[in-house]
Amino acid sequence: MSATVFIDGAAGTTGLEIADRLGGRSEFELVVLDDARRKDDAARAEALNDADFVILCLPDDAARAAVGMIRNARTRVIDASSAHRVAQGWTYGFPEVIGREAVASARLVSNPGCYPTGFIGLVAPLVRAGLLPADWPYVCHAVSGYSGGGKALIARFEEDRDIAFRAYGLAMGHKHVPEMQTHVGLAHAPLFAPAVVPAHRGMLAEVPLHLSAMNGAGSPDELRAALAEFYAGSPIVKVESDTPDELLLRASMTPVDTLTLRVLSAKDGSQARLVAMLDNLGKGASGAAVQNLNLMAGLDETAGLRL
């Protein structure tokens, strides 16, 4: 018998991409509320309590309210919002970093943010291996396609074709910083500098490092080898050892659920740039939600993913 899945917020950017990935799969049956009922609390409460799995693709406040509507301990939840990413009782849904078994057995899973997927994917294994210090004040620069901001930012970029680059989070305190600090185990909140480019999807997150100024930091070769070992065998996270002349995000990018990591470095090893590339709607959101759903349902983690 197939498990029932209710996507709350199914008409939004993340929800639609999850439904795409689940389409045609016999292991899951999607529960769909029509347009007239998708924001009706009584209909949502019924669907939230009846489904085997609920995937929340809602703004944070609506996600918190949806969790409050679940009145049984049977329904298992994947929250794509940032409402529960450092909350007690929730498992952080980054299986490669947190552990596949932890995600597979959890009832409440919080999907990582798109930018933190790049930052944590790069830094957590290296801090854990003792090759980067936990008490360093890290910096993360990143660019995202505009679908990262959901329907509102898509509409803004599609209406105003003149925006070439949008830096934001300028007063610091971006909502992703707590999960970046917590799930790497850092002493200081990272300084996070996000931006949006006029492409629908795609993301690059970078952590520049003055290795020669960091006490006890590994060499670029050691960092690269440690990442390759940590993700060895992962069908989703790839560690590349090349040094390309340039890294391009293409506006025509097709959806992909991989996360690609690189350690780029100076010849003398004094400086490095840790770089993650992903699709904000792939491993950054919908692909990650489907990977977590697969694990929670006891299935191959890659089923339905675009690899």
Ligand SMILES: NC(=O)C1=CN([C@@H]2O[C@H](COP(=O)(O)OP(=O)(O)OC[C@H]3O[C@@H](n4cnc5c(N)ncnc54)[C@H](OP(=O)(O)O)[C@@H]3O)[C@@H](O)[C@H]2O)C=CC1
């Ligand atoms: N886009 C991305 O790349 C990523 C998004 N996320 C997170 O996923 C969540 C969804 O984001 P995204 O899909 O981009 O956002 P969208 O704005 O595209 O979609 C949100 C959807 O939720 C619906 N909604 C809002 N309030 C309610 C409610 N009370 N009851 C039912 N439906 C409601 C909206 O309805 P309506 O259509 O009427 O506006 C909309 O369809 C957010 O928390 C976001 O931060 C996480 C990682 C990456």
Ligand SMILES: CC(=O)N[C@@H](CCC(=O)OP(=O)(O)O)C(=O)O
């Ligand atoms: C481009 C853009 O606006 N991106 C969003 C983050 C997208 C994401 O990861 O979603 P969560 O909000 O669920 O964390 C932002 O910076 O707020």
